[in-house]
Amino acid sequence: MADATTTKSVASNENGNKKMRCEAEELEGGRIRGQVVLRKKKATDFTSFASTIVEVGRGLVDKVTGHELGGKDVSVQFISAVNADHGNELQGKLGNPVHLEDPVKTSACSTPGELAFSLTHHLDREIGVPGAFLIRNNHHSEFFLKTVTLEDVPGHGQIHFVCNSWVYPAHCYAKDRIFFANKTYLPSETPAPLNKYREEELENLRGDGTGERKEWERVYDYAYYNDLSEPQKGPNYVRPILGGSTDHPYPRRGRTGRPPTKEDPDVESRLPILQSLSIYVPRDERFSHIKFSDLLAFAVKSVAHFLIPAAEGQFDRTPREFDNFQEILKVYEGGIKLQKNQFIESIMESVPSEMLRELLRTDSDGFLKFPTPQVIKEDKSAWSTDEEFAREMLAGVDPVLICCLQEFPCKSKLNPENNPDMRVYIEENLSGRTLDEAIKEKKLFILDHYDTLMPFLRGINTTSTKTYATRTLLCLKEDGTLKPLAIELILPHPDGDEFGEISEVYKPAKDGIEGTLWDLAKAYVSVNDSGYHQLISHWLKTHAIIEPFIIATNRQLSVLHPIHKLLHPHFRDTMSINGFARQILISAGGALEMTVFPAKFSLEMSCAAYKDWVFPEQALPADLIKRGMAVEDANSRHGLRLVIEDYPFAVDGLEIWSAIETWVRDYCSFYYKNDEMVQEDTELQSWWKELREVGHGDLKDKPWWPKMQSLDELIQTCTIIIWVASALHAAINFGQYPFGGYPPNRPAMSRRLIPEEGTPEYEELQTNRERALLKTITPQILSLLGISLVEILSTHSPDEVYLGQRDTAEWTSDEAPLQAFEKFGKRLEEIEQRITDMNSDERLRNRAGLVRMPYTLLYPSSEVGLTGKGIPNSISI
Structure with a gap:
């Protein structure tokens, strides 16, 4: 043959x-x-x-x-x-x-x-x-x-x-x-x-693997994440090299070839902070001038008055606090006065004052402004309800972690035991069912951060962060919404790991000290989830894992190759934003370490999660089945039956997944008529070999990698790549400001544990509920940095290209693929109308909730700006 x-x-x-x-x-x-x-x-x-x-x-x-x-x-x-x-x-x-x-x-x-x-x-x-x-x-x-x-x-x-x-x-x-x-x-x-x-x-695109890359070059090559440390600043700025070891496996990044540091020859030297936007990526991967200006707005805003002074000792001083929720609301009404500093004074000499005000979003009196996040736009207090707390696990910014509880005690790689009180609290709220009956009927769900956090929690709590590993149990109500049943807060034993753990269980309450403790328990869950979302759901599972695909595609697939033409739009700007992230966000002492609770352990925690990353499980149907949120059913739409019928992320996601898969099948089947053509495509086989053995080389021996010997394997692989780079990233990125722009709804760090009974701090839990919560979660200055960061990450630029669109109409001369792409675009328009109709259906209570915030994160198109919708083709921000 x-x-x-x-x-x-x-x-x-x-x-x-x-x-x-x-x-x-x-x-x-x-x-x-x-x-x-x-x-x-x-x-x-x-x-x-x-x-x-x-x-x-x-x-x-x-x-x-x-x-x-x-x-x-x-x-x-x-x-x-x-x-x-x-x-x-x-x-x-x-x-x-x-x-x-x-x-x-x-x-x-x-x-x-x-x-x-x-x-x-x-x-x-x-x-x-x-x-x-x-x-x-x-x-x-x-x-x-x-x-x-x-x-x-x-x-x-x-x-x-x-x-x-x-x-x-x-x-x-x-x-x-x-x-x-x-x-x-x-x-x-x-x-x-x-x-x-x-x-x-x-x-030419592969280069020779030597030398420091220059601005005009177009060389794609691999490197470890060995550019996150600054050893010249001292031990507090040293981080492990990620990639190339069993202890710290990681996807590869694009090579820049900068010289090593004097202090450690294995660590690549970093650019000065003010040159961050000039970090090397192949020239055609760099941001457009429009995107550059957007990031400059964030950089000015951050460096000018949000980023904390360079000396770490200044962080230890007690920061100014928000005293109550009303004070936070002033942020969106222009009520926070911008304090001038030396940086502001220096740049004001060369920048027109009206331009500076636009970049810093201040008015003529220097008051800081932010747009009102959607989660508090219609109702200023509904965010704090148990209903919204649970709904955001299905329709929030991180709807990819909740699982259907399939056994009890909860399955754990670290510790199979659970606090026995959990069973009691659960069965008290099951309307006469036993726990085993509820599990069998698929009525119980869990948001479990225990395995991810526990190995790092002792170290994390030696920093300014003080937090717990959390487990949240929920049940499915008759109206299709979720009800929280109990939250378990877990700490390592203070006397050492050999003594086990300390665990407390909290149950829902509205009033008194019990109500405050329940609010704090929910806040710790949100802190856990914010860190997991940023470091694993978002950074690792979209940004970091896609970069090797970009590098391998440009090194091994010619621009003439059909798979290059298929995938190329889904790689736009990703290497650029990732390079910027390594400079500003995820490096030692960077903005992400300052604003999420794992602090200096952030990338190590992400690295540990990569050990369990499985490429085929990034397919949405496989992910839903693994989490127990869906079961295979040939008679159901898309061949799956959702355990929670009104699960907005899954409902909309399956529509988008199916549309992508159909488009990819139509496209690939035009060029590959049989499996033998896939096997004999020399560029394709080199691409897949390099992607596995180099780009994701630390996982190269995993048995789950597709063999790339059939047309179906090619279609599934390309569908996963496009899904991750477009729809999955959109679903977990563009809701960051709509949900997290209001810090109490989604705090990113906690600074103290629940106070001991008999202390003044514990008394405050009874007398001033809001202040007690605000003293626990992110302080004011870091809240402002976090708001600024998620604002720019949630904003669509004017040059965005969305799923179903191409930046050039004549991207191929082949008529059949052009017709298939047109069909794909029309299917996405139909999905938009379907989403609009579902958001208007009051029976689907998880789609808008008490906050009256319709789920639009998988609505394919969008206008420019902070819209809370739109699926760009690529991870472009």
Whole structure:
């Protein structure tokens, strides 16, 4: 079968070349008009923070004039797809250089700063039909090359070259940049004159694994997370290297090649804080100027007055507290006065005051403003109810952890024993059922943070954090909502692990000291869940695990490859935001360590969770079944029956998952007619091998990896990648501000344990409930930093591209995939209407809850800004 398939592919290849050569004979003696769309960028000095702010204020995009880029500054050489140069290793014949001519007006210029130039390609039988081109930039600065289009090519009509790439001056490259037409080829079907160019371009993208990467380079390579420490600052800024060991396994990141630190040769040196936005990622992976300006707003806001001073000792002083909930509400009404500091004073000299106010979101009097989070927009107190506490486990920002309780004591890798009081508290609230009966009827659910936290809890509680590992038990009511039954708070024994644990169980109460203790227990659960969400659900299981897929795709799959074309939109901006995160957020002493409870243990906790990461279980149906939240049922929609019918994340997610899977199946089946074609695709097999053995190399020997020997395995793999990078990330990212922008609803840290009876602090639990809670959770200054952080992470930028959309309409020349993609887009529109209808159905009480906040986190499209909806194609923020 393999030999027959190969023979067929070769024959098809030869027939295609003959057809193109016949068409090429029609080209002799004339010329073809074309146009080039590009955008020029001013050189911006990202080494100076203040100058960056000024640059953003003026606009990063120049208006390009014909004089600047016309004439002989930029030249293009088309490459034959049909005729090989026997004197040049059988590479396609090269045409003579043609230069950009006059600027022209065209609808292809859709972004401010873009300009189109005409060009003339002289017809030549030696060249025939172009399949690629080389471009040489003799200008002094880089420009963004969007598209090149040739008109009226005989036998073809238009030929589109979709480029979307930065082209630097020629002296930056060993070879001129190459771009291919939007035709898609499996490796065995590539026209022979383009084969060598295809291979050489992949070699260029892989690099040689040496040297420090430069801004203009496009090299994709792997490294460990060895850039999180700053040993020169002392032991408090040292973190383990993640990746490359059984103790600390981790996905690989993009290599930057910065030199090691003097203090530790295994640790890569870090950029100064004010150069954070210039961290290396391959040039085409960097943010657009629009996204840069958004992140600058956060960076200014954070560094100016939220980030705590550099000396860690200053953190130990008692911070200013919120005294009550009303004081927090002033944050959204402009009532927090911005205190000037030395940084503010220095940048105000170079930045217009009106621009500074916009970036810092302050009014003319310097009062800090934030938009009102959705969770308190309609009702200022419903967030505190038990109903909302439980609902957010199904329709909140982290709806991927709740499980159906399938046995008791709760299954644990660490300790099979449970506090015996848990059984008592549970059975008191089961309306006459026994615990075993409720489990059998799938009426009990658990939010369990015990196994994740307990190995780190003793260390965490030596920092400024003081918290518990929590288990929350809930039951399903007749109306389809969840009711909390009990919360277990667990601590390591103060005398040592050999003495076991200390566990207390709290049950729901509204009034008196019992009501306050119940509120505190719920707050500790929220603290646990906030840390788990940020470090594991969000960072690890979307951002970190996708980065190796991006690197492997660019190193092993040509831009001509169908799977590259399928996956590429779902990788946009991810390496850039991850690089920024390593600089500002997840590094030692970074913003994430300051705002979530695990503090310096944050990435270690994430690393421990990666040991249990299983790629096939990232498929939504597999995840729901594993958590006991669904069972297989051939007669149910999508082949699954949800245990909780009104589980908004799962209901909407299964619709999106099914739409993605159908689109991927339609697309892949067009290029792969059988399993043998998957097995014989050399680039695909190299991609999958490198992804497993290098990108996720610490888990390479796990038996669960797909073998990539069948079309079904390819479809499932690509569906998981797209689901994680688009819908899953959207569901757990864009609700961060709507739910967590109000700190009492989703506190990220706790600073004290429940006070001992007989102490003044315990007395305060009885006399001032709000103040007692606010003294326990995140303090004011870190709350403001956290609000600022989740605001920028929850905001859609103007250049966002959503699921079912492409940034360029001519992304492929193959009609069947284009039709399948159009069908995919229409299916997503139908899902939007379905979500709207469900959110209007008052019987579905989990979709809006008492806070009257409809579940829209898996609504595919969105407007710009802080909307609480929209599924971008990629992890772009």
